[in-house]
Amino acid sequence: xxxxxxxxxxxxxxxxxxxxxxNLGTASGxxxxxxVVTDSRHFNRVLGAAMESGREHPSRILVVVFGxxxxxxxxxxxxTGEGVPGDVVALHLSGELTQHADxxxxxxxxxxxxxxxxxxxxxxxxPADDPIGALGTRRITDSSxxxxxxxxxxxxxxxxxxxxxxxxxxxxTPWRALLAAALDQYHGRITGALVEAAPGNAPxxxxxxxxxxxxxxxxxxxxxxxxxxxxxxxxxxAGDVAVSRQPGNSMACYNIPGQPPxxxxxxRRDIQQxxxxxxxxxxxxxxxxxxxxxxxxxxKRGEINVSGRSQPRVRRDExxxx
Amino acid sequence: xxxxxxxxxxxxDPQDRRLPRIAGPCVLVIFGVTGDLSRxxxxxxxxxxxxxxxxxxxxxxxxxxxxxxxxxxFAQQVHDAVKENARTPFREEVWxxxxxxxxxxxxxxxxxxxxxxxxxxxxxxxxxxxxxxxxAYYLSIPPGLFDDVLGQLRRHGLVDEVGGxxxxxxxxxxxxxxxxxxxxLNQILSTTFPSHSVFRIDHYLGKETVQNMLALxxxxxxxxxxxxNNYVSNVQITMAExxxxxGRAGYYDGIGAARDVIQNHLLQLMxxxxxxxxxxxxxxQLRLEKQKVLGAARTPKDxxxxxxxxxxxxxxxxxxxxxxxxxxxxxxxxxxxxxxAAIRVDIDNRRWAGVPFYLRTAKRMxxxxxxxxxxxxxxxxxxxxxxxxxxxxxxxxxMRIQPDEGITMRFGAKVPGTSMEIRExxxxxxxxxxxxxxxxxxxERLILDVLLGDPPLFPQHEExxxxxxxxxxxLDYWAALGTQPEPYxxxxxxxxxxxxxxxxxxxxxxxx
Numbered sequence: 001x002x003x004x005x006x007x008x009x010x011x012x013x014x015x016x017x018x019x020x021x022x023n024l025g026t027a028s029g030x031x032x033x034x035x036v037v038t039d040s041r042h043f044n045r046v047l048g049a050a051m052e053s054g055r056e057h058p059s060r061i062l063v064v065v066f067g068x069x070x071x072x073x074x075x076x077x078x079x080t081g082e083g084v085p086g087d088v089v090a091l092h093l094s095g096e097l098t099q100h101a102d103x104x105x106x107x108x109x110x111x112x113x114x115x116x117x118x119x120x121x122x123x124x125x126x127p128a129d130d131p132i133g134a135l136g137t138r139r140i141t142d143s144s145x146x147x148x149x150x151x152x153x154x155x156x157x158x159x160x161x162x163x164x165x166x167x168x169x170x171x172x173t174p175w176r177a178l179l180a181a182a183l184d185q186y187h188g189r190i191t192g193a194l195v196e197a198a199p200g201n202a203p204x205x206x207x208x209x210x211x212x213x214x215x216x217x218x219x220x221x222x223x224x225x226x227x228x229x230x231x232x233x234x235x236x237x238a239g240d241v242a243v244s245r246q247p248g249n250s251m252a253c254y255n256i257p258g259q260p261p262x263x264x265x266x267x268r269r270d271i272q273q274x275x276x277x278x279x280x281x282x283x284x285x286x287x288x289x290x291x292x293x294x295x296x297x298x299x300k301r302g303e304i305n306v307s308g309r310s311q312p313r314v315r316r317d318e319x320x321x322x
Numbered sequence: 323x324x325x326x327x328x329x330x331x332x333x334x335d336p337q338d339r340r341l342p343r344i345a346g347p348c349v350l351v352i353f354g355v356t357g358d359l360s361r362x363x364x365x366x367x368x369x370x371x372x373x374x375x376x377x378x379x380x381x382x383x384x385x386x387x388x389x390x391x392x393x394x395x396f397a398q399q400v401h402d403a404v405k406e407n408a409r410t411p412f413r414e415e416v417w418x419x420x421x422x423x424x425x426x427x428x429x430x431x432x433x434x435x436x437x438x439x440x441x442x443x444x445x446x447x448x449x450x451x452x453x454x455x456x457x458a459y460y461l462s463i464p465p466g467l468f469d470d471v472l473g474q475l476r477r478h479g480l481v482d483e484v485g486g487x488x489x490x491x492x493x494x495x496x497x498x499x500x501x502x503x504x505x506x507l508n509q510i511l512s513t514t515f516p517s518h519s520v521f522r523i524d525h526y527l528g529k530e531t532v533q534n535m536l537a538l539x540x541x542x543x544x545x546x547x548x549x550x551n552n553y554v555s556n557v558q559i560t561m562a563e564x565x566x567x568x569g570r571a572g573y574y575d576g577i578g579a580a581r582d583v584i585q586n587h588l589l590q591l592m593x594x595x596x597x598x599x600x601x602x603x604x605x606x607q608l609r610l611e612k613q614k615v616l617g618a619a620r621t622p623k624d625x626x627x628x629x630x631x632x633x634x635x636x637x638x639x640x641x642x643x644x645x646x647x648x649x650x651x652x653x654x655x656x657x658x659x660x661x662x663a664a665i666r667v668d669i670d671n672r673r674w675a676g677v678p679f680y681l682r683t684a685k686r687m688x689x690x691x692x693x694x695x696x697x698x699x700x701x702x703x704x705x706x707x708x709x710x711x712x713x714x715x716x717x718x719x720x721m722r723i724q725p726d727e728g729i730t731m732r733f734g735a736k737v738p739g740t741s742m743e744i745r746e747x748x749x750x751x752x753x754x755x756x757x758x759x760x761x762x763x764x765x766e767r768l769i770l771d772v773l774l775g776d777p778p779l780f781p782q783h784e785e786x787x788x789x790x791x792x793x794x795x796x797l798d799y800w801a802a803l804g805t806q807p808e809p810y811x812x813x814x815x816x817x818x819x820x821x822x823x824x825x826x827x828x829x830x831x832x833x834x
Contacts, residue, residue: 010640011564011690018726173340174375180333181344187330214332250415254379259452264379265415287338
């Protein structure tokens with residue numbers, strides 16, 4: 001790439017040199033290897049998202065694409081430059097090789113630095129036990145990318161290993177931050193809670209499980225209009241702490257007992273923003289581990305409706321007797 | 323928000339590092355809001371914080387200035403400033419959230435009526451935005467006016483911490499112009515605010531930079547063993563600016579490079595480089611260590627031999643023709659203000675005895691750069707012939723502060739080929755190249771610290787006074803000379819006396 005600077009100054013030239021050097025990227029500056037596992041149907045979309053996240057995280061990105069052809073074959077495309085500070089390598093695998101993808105990935109990992117595996121769509125039943133999954137220190141799945149979100153979430157919860165996270169959890173961070181900030185200010189006792197969301201919403205189940213582990217109160221899941229979580233309420237004697245957002249709205253209403261209601265920006269985040277948040281942490285997410293354990297407890301109590309049809313909620317006292 | 327409050331919050335867990343700390347509801351009042359700094363830095367920083375979800379839903383921003391503006395005129399100013407200068411992309415919903423808390427109070431600093439209005443505005447915000455009496459006052463005004471403003475705030479009951487609310491004040495450098503005036507300034511502040519409520523911002527020295535330096539020095543094993551006078555021969559701390567004084571003639575003339583930069587920025591960098599390991603990274607321990615090392619630092623007795631000052635003359639800087647200092651608008655042609663200052667500082671302790679620290683800063687240098695370079699001694703014996711090592715310089719470790727924050731190491735390597743030839747190479751690490759998030763602006767960190775009530779890493783008055791104690795003899799000496807500083811051509815690395823001062827000790831300045 002040739003960049004021309006017209007009517008410029010020495011400091012602009014120096015800045016352009018620096019930028020060019022960064023864009024070129026050298027392996028010594030790359031901080032981790034990101035392995036994205038997908039199929040040919042999703043390849044273009046996934047490659048775009050991976051390159052986008054590579055812009056923020058200088059890394060080596062290996063996109064492993066499983067093809068359906070019978071012949072054993074490995075094709076690769078290497079993208080460098082193009083504004084991405086790092087290497088992007090697409091690996092197309094087919095035939096018997098799809099069973100041995102780890103043999104292709106292993107030699108291409110950067111020395112020493114962490115390895116992150118990301119399944120943007122369907123993922124193995126047990127990610128940590130998968131041949132590619134086993135290479136990673138961090139494994140990122142997205143139960144909202146599966147056909148049945150709740151079934152996927154429960155499968156992930158059942159096979160959770162340290163280092164696993166799910167983007168359904170990442171989607172909750174801004175909500176959780178607002179709720180935590182509310183309880184920084186409001187010190188009344190919380191007696192119960194409610195999460196309102198469309199049925200079959202994985203983040204809503206994680207929210208309910210999180211509130212249950214943290215607050216040790218009954219958390220009700222009530223159906224709401226479509227569009228993800230629409231409201232979270234924490235009950236107390238003085239009134240509800242509540243964050244609610246109407247579908248399609250990027251402003252949420254924020255209520256704390258004893259304070260005037262206020263509006264706060266709570267936009268939905270796109271996949272790049274989510275993956276960027278995920279890639280910020282290379283250590284296991286202990287809180288997520290506690291929360292998925294609680295998801296299993298709630299599922300066992302029948303509080304999670306996997307089939308998506310309505311089902312009577314189990315009362316807290318009944319659940320406790322089991 | 324206190325630590326206790328954090329502990330009592332069941333939704334918080336130290337392991338839950340995804341959750342950011344969001345400041346509690348509060349009002350930020352900016353005095354001198356029409357200034358350049360407010361437009362270029364403060365307002366964008368407030369927006370960036372909101373955009374990162376770190377500002378509370380109940381947040382008020384009050385501007386106070388001598389302008390005939392309504393709330394919406396001020397809001398428009400903020401809007402334009404944000405669009406132009408914010409670091410993060412503009413989002414309508416974030417702006418909507420901010421807009422609800424934006425107010426403007428027209429008025430004079432000396433006028434009771436204006437402060438009545440200010441009081442009513444703040445109380446109204448406390449009511450409708452639920453800001454609960456938590457107020458931070460940003461004094462973006464000349465220090466001479468602090469006394470008036472603080473007096474007005476006191477008289478109008480705007481500084482009393484009632485019902486668990488807090489009141490804090492933010493001031494900017496310069497923190498005085500010598501030891502005496504720094505003490506007076508502190509006297510004025512302490513009549514109204516306890517020292518933990520006073521936040522001093524040095525906009526050159528972001529908290530990020532401080533923390534990066536602490537991480538490099540104290541999170542690693544490989545640097546500490548050589549971080550002393552057994553291995554280090556000298557330390558060079560440089561802050562060079564390519565710009566002249568721009569429109570700041572009124573501020574700069576009579577202040578000069580040493581007061582403007584060495585007193586706060588360079589001596590802080592020196593303290594961070596030279597201090598011992600604090601027992602913990604809480605602000606108090608860190609301050610204690612910095613104070614210890616500043617207390618042990620002094621300038622040499624022979625100031626003529628170990629200091630240098632200069633003043634730029636017209637020339638070409640980076641391809642542009644620029645005027646000299648004395649021809650700048652608003653500068654008297656007889657001004658003796660220095661635009662280049664270099665001093666030697668010695669630290670009298672076991673770790674650093676015999677290692678000179680050279681501090682230099684100037685305007686109109688070839689390029690903008692701030693860095694700390696540790697130059698190492700030569701290896702005691704080189705099993706090579708002189709010609710082999712002709713190109714071998716001294717090992718160096720350079721902490722680059724800006725631009726392109728990072729670390730460079732310089733060492734010798736053999737040139738490939740049959741003959742033995744050793745040449746200097748450098749190994750480079752850049753934060754921007756290895757980390758994902760671009761660093762928040764110094765102002766963003768500071769404003770957030772103020773609103774959270776985080777004990778500031780920024781200097782408190784003891785450090786400010788110690789720094790003046792080091793610098794005062796130099797300033798007095800220069801003032802007593804009564805001569806013009808030595809001229810240097812704009813766009814060069816300074817006057818000959820700067821080079822001679824190093825040569826006397828057997829060193830040379832690195833070219834940063």
